[in-house]
Amino acid sequence: MRNEIINLLKKEEKFSEKTIDELRDVEINDFAEMIKDLGQQPTEYIKREEIVKDLNTEQIGKELYIFKEVMSTNTVAKFLSANHAENGCVILSEKQSNAKGRLGKSWESPLGGIWLSIILKSQVDHSKLPMITLATGVAVVKALEKVGITNAEIKWPNDIMINGKKVSGILTEAITKFNTIENIIIGVGIDANFDVDILSKELQEGTTTLDTELGHRVDENEIIRLFLEEFEKIFILFNDGGFEQILKEWRKYSYSIGKIVEVREPFNKSYDGYVLGISREGALVVEKIDGTLEKVISGECIIKN
Structure with missing residues (x-):
């Protein structure tokens, strides 16, 4: 995280080449105000004023930082979460250069x-x-x-699909201290307006974008605002213990x-099975x-044709 923060400030010409080595001995948290200031500078595509003007939330997005390019919004969120960011603080970037998805997979994040990432300062059980x-x-x-997408579906546990292709992914990370969760970082990526041909070959076939599905460009700022509003609603439900309602919506x-899947669990052999449903704990129930029945808590489920 330290190197990423220094590289971000270097990229924005906050430091000269001559001082980079000297910064290695500086306490990383001393850069917090510089990062916050950078996250309030004008950007070209993602517009603060467009997001906040009609934003109907109490906490989510009230503190908002937008960057032109970072390696990972989750990493910046982790840094700010340790430096007095508010509950519901949101970090956005027009582009990511080295983002990671679930299980350490690379996440390509071009312009468009x-x-x-959202910072939650909430006492949540593991x-x-x-x-x-x-x-x-x-x-x-x-x-x-x-915005007109009526056929989006959720592939357990963290992918949003349209017509069998991925359009969005989620990465939830917990920041712990002495086995207690202090902060939660939720990273969300949505493929909005770009040609999938710019992605690596292995991703092109299984990826779609909102503009492809709708036949026209979408307003990224509107979608961000709508998502933040929907997220606050469902997180209030989460905090109130409305887990059954969340599961009902998810189902x-x-x-x-109802799909045949190949299950790949960490440190276990993979196996095929039929997805029966989801448990009250959020585990996938597979026959x-x-x-025999298995509850899949972590790992991957590959849909088989």
Whole structure:
């Protein structure tokens, strides 16, 4: 994280080459105000005034930082979460150069997409973290519905699909101290307005964008505003213990239930199974070939044709 923060400030010419080595001995948190100031500078595509003018939230997005380019909004969010960022603080970037998705996979984030992270300063039990990812997926789908996407679905645990292709992904990370969760960082990427041909070959076939599905460009700033509003609604529900309602919504949008999948769990052999549903804890319930049931808490589920 330290190198990324220094490189971000260097890229924006906040430091000269001559001083870079000297900064290695400086306390990283001393750069917090510089990063916050940088996140309030004018940007070309993602516009603060367009997002906040009609934003109907109490906390989410009230503190907002927008960058032209960062390596990862989640990394910047982690840094700011340790430096007095408010609950609901949002970090946006017009482009990411080295973002990571779930299980350490590379996440390509060109201009024309929506790349953001939300800081939650909330006391959440470790067992409830999967539910936050599911709730965020519901918020993404509801926001997309409001701009005309009526067929988005959620692939367990963190992908949003349209017509069998990925349009959005979610990465939830917990910042812990002495086994206690201090902050939660929720990263969300939405492929909005760009040609998938600019992505690497292995991603092109399985990726779609909102402008492709709708046949016209979308307003990224409007979608950001809509998502932040939907996220606040469902996170209030989460904080109030409305887990059954969240699961009900998730099941309605599920892309995984009723599918044959290959399950790849960490440190276990992969196996095929039929997805029966989702448990109250947010685990995927899979019936294996031999008829036994498994609850998949972490790992990957590959849909099989």
